[in-house]
Amino acid sequence: LTGAEAKLYELIGSTPLAVDRLLTSNAQNATLNRLVSRGLVHVAGFTPSDAAHVLGKQANWDAATARLGAELFARKRDGRGQAIAATPEAISERVLTTLTRLSAEVILETAFAEDGLDGAATVAHALVQRAVDSHPGIARLSVALDRPVIGLGASAPLHYAGLPPLVGHDCVVPEDTDVANALGAVVGQVRVSAEARVSQPQEGLFRVASGESVRDFNDEAAAIAAAETDVRAIAAGRARDAGTDSAEIEIASEFRVSTVEGQRMFIEAHVV
Template sequence: RHMTGLDNAVVSDIGGTTTDVAVLDGGRPRLDPEGATVGGFRTMVEAVAMRTFGLGGDSEVTLEDGVLNPKILLGPRRLVPLALAGMAHGTAVTSELERQLRAPNPGRMDGRFAVRTGVPDRLAAGLTGAEAKLYELIGAVPLAVDRLLTSNAQNATLNRLVSRGLVHVAGFTPSDAAHVLGKQANWDPIAARLGAELFARKRDGRGQNIAASPEAISERVLVTLTRWSAEYILETAFAEDGLDGASTVAHALVQRAVDAHPGIARLSVALDRPVIGLGASAPLHYAGLPPLIGNDCVVPRDTDVANALGAVVGQVRVSAEARVSQPMEGLFRLASGETVRDFLDEATAIAAAEADVRAIVAERAMEAGTDSAEIDVATEFRVSTVEAQRMFIEAHVVAVASGRPRIAV
């Protein structure tokens, strides 16, 4: 909001490993008492209503199995990009990629390396015999997986070492694709191109190469990342509208709408607000978003440091609530904080409730670190009509105080 001036938007933050999506309403992020959603699971701690997906610039690139025309699949696992591994380890990576390219046929493990993460050895306690043996073979310099593994069973062992945080796998990622196309240039483009060549040699269901060149496969990978980003943004929007986000996005009608599929029945889908793209790679991966989401995508100038900036401009936000009920006709009972008081008319009880919650949030805001909080009070009434007469049932009064943190001297 600070970077764009937008009060209503869908905010999508793409990093190396994940994409985080949340909704901004009236200048504030929507909150959820059950917490953020990570990998389909709720954290159950009140927080910003954010959904986290395993999609980023360093996502693992794989192919769909068992089909004639396999789709590109991304994530959810993160790999060390070959371009980054090549920059750090030079010919230890590029010479192995060149060796694999000289082979007459593509290998299932081409373009993959294993390297220790560098955690202390004590964290490797409790490994099984097979895990310990494999871990011993892996060092601080990336080792080609086709030299390391001798059976499919060892691949599962390697994955267990990765899940324990002991080993990284390096391989072809969207970051490598960006290096091949000259859209990213901070690591080693040679290793990235070799990895793209190896990936392009993979075979489809007819035994043909899946792409004609490193550039062609790299373009497909980046287009896929943008498309998946659009689907995750729409999934969040559908979920916020009370639908099952994942199944709604997967529906054939939504897919046809996102694709702008031509037909007698023309379909379209559009967000009611723009997207704010955050993250260092947002200018690249979100450039093609607007036609997919039916709205604009705003990428702020300093989007690569948005989270650091957010820590500076973020606000203190606290809330308090009170309830007014009518346990018997003509008696209005206010429950506010730890006190309960009775009043003989509705207006007085509501005024007292609003005064109480204002005082409570003002004190809480002061304790939370702001001296200049703005306080908003909202009252929700529950009433019924009996014989054309309004009958008060309950009122829910909520006060929210927000303000900049005080500056420590």
């Protein structure tokens, strides 16, 4: 740890501490973030799941603790010095509403990007914002997806229930959505890579470096074949270590050659 990191780390201790009481300058935010990125410190905060517990829409953990978090969060001050919410329930409703709204904007941003537009800029445009809000007016605007949204994850039934009016299409939540992401992680593809290099340290000598081995050959074709064999074996081993018992291996080779007095001169090959 640097001197600044060590000093801040000593102040934290084992008891939860409010960030505004811990940090004495804006520069210390970066120091705290470095400690967090190294896994030495955890920063706790009010989450949408806490909001759902406060409102009785979720019951996976301690609702009393979630309510305490909501009470603290509601006390935060806005630009006028006023509390941002009057009650824990009020701030919790705002959090869930905001989450659904932001989810809709991200979905629309992705859709616009797929259509070749600048997704973020398009969603931020006043006309799209009016359309998502269903803002009344002489000129009424609407925006809608051409297909339904599939909600996955244990919280999908809660957070995506309000999506349809925002994205202009249904939101389908599968029956086993709470384990869908976990299953997807298990059956997902594993991608690994391996590489070898073939060089010619002197004319007629072809050196293969792959993994931890280095071998010399007198023939370019034999050296390339050996490099490909090594890469295939290393990739298969890494795939097994990653949890798959069957691997589809693709080999690609990139050659660096030159022409000297009309003759091809091998310089190097990269096999992956």
